[in-house]
Amino acid sequence: MQHRAASQQIFQKLSTARKPILVAHRKPDGDTLGAMMAVFNWLRDQGRAAHAFCVDEPASVYAYFPRIRAVQTDPQVFQDEEVDMICVFDAGDLKYAGIDAFVEAMPKRPYIADFDHHITNTLFGDGNLVITNASSTAEVVHEFFDDNNVEISRSMATCLMTGLLTDTSNFSNPATTVKSLEIASELLLKGVSIRDITKRLMRNKPFDALKLWGRALERLRWDPEKKLASTALFREDFQDHPIEDEYMEGLSNFLNHLLQADVVLVLKETEKNKVKGSYRSATDTDVAEMAKAYGGGGHRKAAGFLVDGAIVERPDGWIVQQSDLGRQFELPAI
Ligand SMILES: [Mn+2]
Known part of the structure; x- marks a missing residue:
């Protein structure tokens, strides 16, 4: 449970942030989007202001994500004066996330929270919730919610399940652990369907x-x-x-x-x-x-x-x- 301190510190910042930007990495996959959108839906459900950002537009296969249309690709959001926090999901550094130059150009560097599971993560954040034995960043975000007693809604569960399915290759590769399956069971209890999600993810070839x-x-x-x-x-x-x-x-x-x-x-x-x-x-x-x-x-x-x-x-x-x-x-x- 060494991650609890980082988890709580980031939670503290996120709970009081005026307007955070949540960032999915370039060429976004189901894990970075799932992790980001779970947090975005949680914030928006509470009526909180937030930007969801990715340099590249999410592929249409992710259209079933609640609020996915809110994702912005215009770096103009980094000029928004109300922004006082950045949360980056599933990226080892700001360059991989695709936002290094945008952050550099900000008049004042805001608090940066880093949610990731890659062993190569450079701990670039002011708060780093990096769990290298986690199957996915979706699992890391699940731990974040769990550490801070956040109730996971069905919308949030859909996003997190997509991240788990993506990075475990539908619970078949070595990232498939007891923990990832435990989290999946918990998400199933929220009413998400693995069958529906995998169908959306697989049936996508032009x-x-x-x-x-x-x-x-x-x-x-x-x-x-x-x-x-x-x-x-x-x-x-x-x-x-x-x-x-x-x-x-x-x-x-x-x-x-x-x-x-x-x-x-x-x-x-x-x-x-x-x-x-x-x-x-x-x-x-x-x-x-x-x-x-x-x-x-x-x-x-x-x-x-x-x-x-x-x-x-x-x-x-x-x-x-x-x-x-x-x-x-x-x-x-x-
Ligand atoms: Mn990942």
């Missing part, structure tokens, strides 16, 4: 995304030695089927379900002579190391790179032929 996935599946190649499955998408594919980047992530994750593969690689020609690579690993293979060979990086299980070069097909898969000062050379096998 036609063009699946057509593009079709091309990627068609070109899937197998390297039995490296246990690596690779595929490639070219500029023409994206011209025929323009989609948002978030659906590419869905593709890499989907391919990662492949039974035989240790590693999955999706190569994407972003512009002429530029290739973006996205690695996924379902095993112990450290793909951050593999991405480093191309000057990229990332996590053990998900990593990527961006290089100058062309995608070429080999009998056992797709590779990048890197261009360097007009000279073509092939990367060493990784």
Whole structure:
């Protein structure tokens, strides 16, 4: 219970703040939005003033969140003179949240509260409620309410459940703990439906995304030695089927379900002579190391790179032929 002191201090500040800005990180997912909107709904239910902010507009799949339309993307809110507090959700630092420059430009830096579960969090806040063994920031916010005896409404429960479902991959990945399931049961008792929420979260693929996935599946190649499955998408594919980047992530994750593969690689020609690579690993293979060979990086299980070069097909898969000062050379096998 070491987090109770931080929890109470932030609660104290939030209870007396005139107008806080609640911030979800850029390219918002269900966890950052769920955590932010749970607090936003709690404040608004009490008739309190608050801004909900995100640099990028939330995807339409989150339309079922109560009050989601109140989320603002105009950084003008940071110029609002009544603002005296900022709460950041699910971001390791202000830059990742997408608001570092806006905070910098404020005449007076307000109290910043940091709600997060990432081990890489820089404790950038004046109050930091960072619980690194929490499944999600939604769980952190649940603890915040719990520590301060806040009653969770059905609206708040819908937001928090979305965060839990997002970061535990529907209660299936290693973030699924006894604690996260206990919280989920408590939220179910508030009347939310896991079935309804997952349906909203899953049934969200545009036609063009699946057509593009079709091309990627068609070109899937197998390297039995490296246990690596690779595929490639070219500029023409994206011209025929323009989609948002978030659906590419869905593709890499989907391919990662492949039974035989240790590693999955999706190569994407972003512009002429530029290739973006996205690695996924379902095993112990450290793909951050593999991405480093191309000057990229990332996590053990998900990593990527961006290089100058062309995608070429080999009998056992797709590779990048890197261009360097007009000279073509092939990367060493990784
Ligand atoms: Mn999260």
